[in-house]
Amino acid sequence: MSSSKPDRERVDIAEIDVVVVGAGFAGCYMLHRVREMGLSVRAFETSSGVGGTWYWNRYPGARCDIESMEYSYQFSEELQQEWEWSERYSPQSEILAYINHVADRFDLRRDIQFETRVTSAHFDETGRRWHVVTDRGDELSAQFCIMATGCLSSTNTPDFPGLDAFEGDWVHTGDWPHEGVDFSGKRVGVIGTGSSGIQSIPLIALESDHLTVFQRTANYSVPANNRPMDPQVQAKVKADYRAFRQRNSEMPFGAFADVGRREESAVLATEEERAEHYDYWWIEGGLTFLASYGDLMFDADANATAASYVRGKIRELVDDPEVAEILIPDQVFGCKRLCADTGYFETFNRSNVDLVDVRKSPIEEITPTGLRTGDAEYALDVIVFATGFDAMTGALLGIDIRGRDGQTLGEKWSAGPRTYLGLGTAGFPNLFTITGPGSPSVLANMVPAIEQHVNWISDCIQYLRDAGLHEIEASIDAEDAWVDHVNEVANMTLFPGCNSWYLGANVPGKPRVFMPYIGFPMYVEKCEEVVAKNYEGFVTS
Numbered sequence: 239m240s241s242s243k244p245d246r247e248r249v250d251i252a253e254i255d256v257v258v259v260g261a262g263f264a265g266c267y268m269l270h271r272v273r274e275m276g277l278s279v280r281a282f283e284t285s286s287g288v289g290g291t292w293y294w295n296r297y298p299g300a301r302c303d304i305e306s307m308e309y310s311y312q313f314s315e316e317l318q319q320e321w322e323w324s325e326r327y328s329p330q331s332e333i334l335a336y337i338n339h340v341a342d343r344f345d346l347r348r349d350i351q352f353e354t355r356v357t358s359a360h361f362d363e364t365g366r367r368w369h370v371v372t373d374r375g376d377e378l379s380a381q382f383c384i385m386a387t388g389c390l391s392s393t394n395t396p397d398f399p400g401l402d403a404f405e406g407d408w409v410h411t412g413d414w415p416h417e418g419v420d421f422s423g424k425r426v427g428v429i430g431t432g433s434s435g436i437q438s439i440p441l442i443a444l445e446s447d448h449l450t451v452f453q454r455t456a457n458y459s460v461p462a463n464n465r466p467m468d469p470q471v472q473a474k475v476k477a478d479y480r481a482f483r484q485r486n487s488e489m490p491f492g493a494f495a496d497v498g499r500r501e502e503s504a505v506l507a508t509e510e511e512r513a514e515h516y517d518y519w520w521i522e523g524g525l526t527f528l529a530s531y532g533d534l535m536f537d538a539d540a541n542a543t544a545a546s547y548v549r550g551k552i553r554e555l556v557d558d559p560e561v562a563e564i565l566i567p568d569q570v571f572g573c574k575r576l577c578a579d580t581g582y583f584e585t586f587n588r589s590n591v592d593l594v595d596v597r598k599s600p601i602e603e604i605t606p607t608g609l610r611t612g613d614a615e616y617a618l619d620v621i622v623f624a625t626g627f628d629a630m631t632g633a634l635l636g637i638d639i640r641g642r643d644g645q646t647l648g649e650k651w652s653a654g655p656r657t658y659l660g661l662g663t664a665g666f667p668n669l670f671t672i673t674g675p676g677s678p679s680v681l682a683n684m685v686p687a688i689e690q691h692v693n694w695i696s697d698c699i700q701y702l703r704d705a706g707l708h709e710i711e712a713s714i715d716a717e718d719a720w721v722d723h724v725n726e727v728a729n730m731t732l733f734p735g736c737n738s739w740y741l742g743a744n745v746p747g748k749p750r751v752f753m754p755y756i757g758f759p760m761y762v763e764k765c766e767e768v769v770a771k772n773y774e775g776f777v778t779s
């Protein structure tokens with residue numbers, strides 16, 4: 239006799255304590271922490287390995303631009319002592335090897351289900367549990383659902399007409415083929431000149447027959463001055479890694495402590511002092527240039543001095559004055575993510591490289607044999623989309639998440655993300671977001687920012703268990719006040735002053751809301767205060 243039960247009831251639904259979505263830096267450490275707490279946990283990851291960003295972004299030149307001694311975990315003293323970084327800014331392959339080492343060392347893989355995308359997470363108010371479903375048919379019931387889905391994991395590919403009929407190959411830097419891309423003898427087009435474009439363009443130019451770069455917005459970039467790791471520097475940091483981490487945690491971006499906290503004002507310096515100062519930071523290399531004076535992101539006149547210095551450098555580096563003018567940004571310095579490069583501007587002096595200003599003459603369509611702008615057609619064998627991500631909210635909104643009363647996260651965030659501390663959102667009990675919008679996230683050294691969130695979430699779960707409580711949820715009042723505060727802080731700076739992905743401006747139709755919280759130390763203090771006041775601003779039951 240056939241059963242009359244609906245299919246749903248026949249499914250064996252595993253009951254666990256915690257579901258973790260994603261296995262990058264955030265998901266891996268979260269899994270480790272909850273397992274240490276003795277909770278049952280399952281992590282799901284779309285890709286076939288750990289690493290997140292460093293699994294997906296295998297394009298030539300991909301590397302971190304926060305120094306590796308800082309861009310690494312600190313939760314295990316043994317781990318930070320045993321791992322040796324080979325370069326000041328390690329390449330993608332080395333960071334991926336590191337996170338694989340972490341997965342081996344802490345035996346993480348046994349609780350990660352790879353090649354599995356979480357498609358939905360619905361909160362069951364009666365059972366007070368999250369019902370989680372994957373694209374492979376898994377169904378789980380978990381008390382806590384933790385989103386470690388990444389701020390920069392949902393690739394943004396512009397919807398140009400004709401892409402389907404393109405007869406060559408096309409790739410996105412954020413989903414790079416594992417076997418690599420053979421550019422030899424090829425006519426290549428790179429669309430986009432943000433961080434990924436700026437890192438990959440010099441190497442693609444070397445490998446390809448001809449490279450055309452399609453630029454919509456010129457970006458500021460400073461030399462990375464990457465170099466082999468100085469063993470003495472590495473040994474010095476390791477001799478007191480704890481103090482090094484502490485110093486960095488007190489910095490606005492959670493990094494750069496050992497190059498010094500610079501509080502001087504650019505506007506108060508004389509022209510000669512400024513020139514000497516900027517020369518020093520230009521040669522030193524890296525994103526610390528943004529912190530070379532204390533007022534660069536607060537005072538428009540101060541900012542203009544840095545902008546003018548970098549524009550002058552571009553004019554020096556690029557031989558053809560017309561090309562240099564196209565490469566010179568006109569926006570506020572640093573309000574789009576500052577890039578760090580190795581030979582980017584010099585690449586445009588090569589005879590096999592052309593630059594096309596698509597702000598002047600936009601891309602109209604991809605043709606079977608290349609690409610057509612408003613005034614010309616370009617024959618291409620390979621198109622590289624270095625067009626970035628649907629940042630901070632893309633991966634979260636890619637999952638059908640429903641909280642109380644069946645409200646979807648998409649509905650709740652229709653006018654932009656709303657969270658309390660970037661950790662939780664009202665109406666979605668026991669759902670945590672690691673480096674969610676409203677937290678320092680992409681405006682901090684992200685590995686320490688991730689660890690701080692994972693530690694906070696773990697402590698919170700432990701608190702609930704110890705107190706015999708089942709649920710925690712941001713209160714709407716605390717959330718509203720926090721969103722106002724995030725905006726207030728952003729508006730004290732020059733960061734919201736241009737069409738950046740921090741504001742969602744790179745994705746058509748995305749609400750313009752400044753998403754990251756500026757100021758890592760103040761943020762950490764606030765999180766600690768909330769805990770000290772028994773999770774003030776959250777409702778528990």
Ligand SMILES: Cc1cc2nc3c(=O)[nH]c(=O)nc-3n(C[C@H](O)[C@H](O)[C@H](O)COP(=O)(O)OP(=O)(O)OC[C@H]3O[C@@H](n4cnc5c(N)ncnc54)[C@H](O)[C@@H]3O)c2cc1C
Binds near residue numbers: 282285295354434673
């Ligand atoms: C090229 C590049 C360079 C960067 N360099 C730096 C740097 O120098 N310094 C810095 O601080 N930050 C840098 N970042 C930011 C970087 O994203 C973070 O530092 C960090 O790696 C994020 O880790 P994560 O675990 O939070 O997210 P991710 O590494 O993005 O991992 C999230 C994972 O979740 C998975 N996932 C998403 N949705 C689902 C789903 N529905 N189901 C299952 N799995 C899912 C994804 O496949 C992904 O693997 C860089 C980013 C990029 C793209």
